Amino acid sequence: MTTTHTYVTTTIPYVNARPHLGFALELVQADVLARFRRAQGDRVRFQTGTDDNSLKNVLAAEAAGVAVQEFVDRNAEAFVALREPLALAVDDVVRTSRDPRHRAGVERLWRACADAGDLYRKHYEGLYCVGCEQFYTPAELTGGRCPEHGVEPQRIAEENWFFRLSRYADRLHDLVSSGRLRIEPAERRNEVLGFVAGGLEDISVSRSTARARGWGIPVPGDPGQVVYVWWDALGNYVTALDYGTEGESYKRWWTGADRRVHLVGKGVLRFHAVYWPAMLLSAGQPLPTDIVVHDYLTADGRKISKSGGATADPVALAGEYGTDAVRWWLLREVPRVGDADFTVDRLVARANDELANGLGNLVNRVVAMVHRYRDGHVPLAGAGAGAEAETGAPDGEALRTACLRAPDLVRSALDDFEFRRATAPVWAVVDEANRYVDHVRPWELARAERDGDPGAAARLDAVLAELVRACVTLGDQLAPFLPGTAARITAQCTAGDGGLPEPRPVFRRITAPGTGSVP
Secondary structure, three states: OOOEEEEEEEEEEEEEOOHHHHHHHHHHHHHHHHHHHHHOOOOEEEEEEEEEOHHHHHHHHHHOOOOOOHHHHHHHHHHHHHOOOOOOOOOOEOOOOOHHHHHHHHHHHHHHHHHHOOOEEEEEEEEEEOOOOOOEHHHOOOOOOOOOOOOOOOEEEEEEEOHHHHHHHHHHHHHHHHHHEEEEOOOHHHHHHHHHHHOOEEEEEEEEEEOOOOOOOOEEEEEEEEEOOOHHHOOOHHOOOOEEEEEHHHHHHHOOEEEEEEEEHHHHHHHHHHHHHHHHHHOOOOOOEEEEEOOOOOOOOOOOOOOOOOOOOHHHHHHHHHHHHHHHHHHHHOOOOEEOOOOHHHHHHHHHHHHHHHHHHHHHHHHHHHHHHOOOOOOOOOHHHHHHHOOOOOOOOHHHHHHHHHHHHHHHHHOOOOOOHHHHHHHHHHHHHHHHHHHHOOHHHHHHHHHHOHHHHHHHHHHHHHHHHHHHHHHHHHOOOOHHHHHHHHOOOOEEEEOOOOOOOOOOOOOOOOOOOOO
């Protein structure tokens, strides 16, 4: 059987401040895809990193009175350190100011586009937003302000290198409209098609060394210019694969990969779905296969961002409420299209209602009943199912159906990059299992067994076997979403020589600040 190779990436964030929950969303989504594809037998590479070479980082360092490299290193470490609190199964992290693979790759990409005749110098004057690190036309501004950051852009005039983006408009439109470059969801694909159809102008891809404060990668053969930070940053998807030397990683994970999946926020869609594919076309390299776009997280209706004032610290949240509470909120609450407003109360309510009361209580009840009624030994599944058929035990067909359907429904949803939809079939198992317990009332079967009912023992065996099978299914299907909780469920439902382990909580109730103790 042929092994499928899947390359999954996140964007690389500016490190002008510490990470926020908005970027954690992207990391968790990418991690779910990577874990799921590995479980399906794929060879997977999950890559993230940091965008160190931005003017935003330089200005933030100057404001802090710290040397740029020191400032960048300190904040970049905070992003790299998200691996543990978010339980990320990351394979590689690229630091654009430190990783020797990166500069070599950026230089090679530049030369390839130059050799294609797509780079030229000209004088340019325009409106530049440092926050976005991009030029805007007056028509793109909102009341004269950047639509993303709400600030008036600076007027910049200088001579830069330009990339012939206009040359690739027809090819980009064909690739996106045909689905060969797949952009999800459809609303974002249509946005890209509309942007391309409106006409593409050539873009500036360098900055003067003076304006960049000497920070960044020099343009090959032109030390008076540095490579535009977006050209620099977009290259990370191939530079960390040793594109600079066309090493084995590049052949395996880019030119030879079956899927090359970028997860990005809607604010950087143009860069990833227009500029980056055009750069690759110019350089004669394969394009990503999929671009998956998420909307924003907000707090009190404002976009969560490092510089916008509204923020939420994912490390602090994971430390206070648990990694899986944070992951579950991001996966269950955030819609496919549309922003999601974050509050701690919503995180706590979702975790308590579903993970503690729904899931945790179910697993605890099932394991406790196996200990109470069968000394911790799970009845044989085959004997239990047969006994149910013969003795008229309460029908567990709805629960069995939910368990059988869950894997295919999860796979279908994740193939469509729909994370909230992917959690629904897993949760259907929890709901059906809890309904089954309430309907069957195993404690009454146990009482009937003690009272001498000749068929009660077989019926109870069938019920307990059914419930343990459902919990095992939950451990399997939750693994990409909640790796910690899934591992605890699997451990609780895996029998050793003495049967199942004694019941222990797989998820404890949590408390929001100022609400007092939770029973």
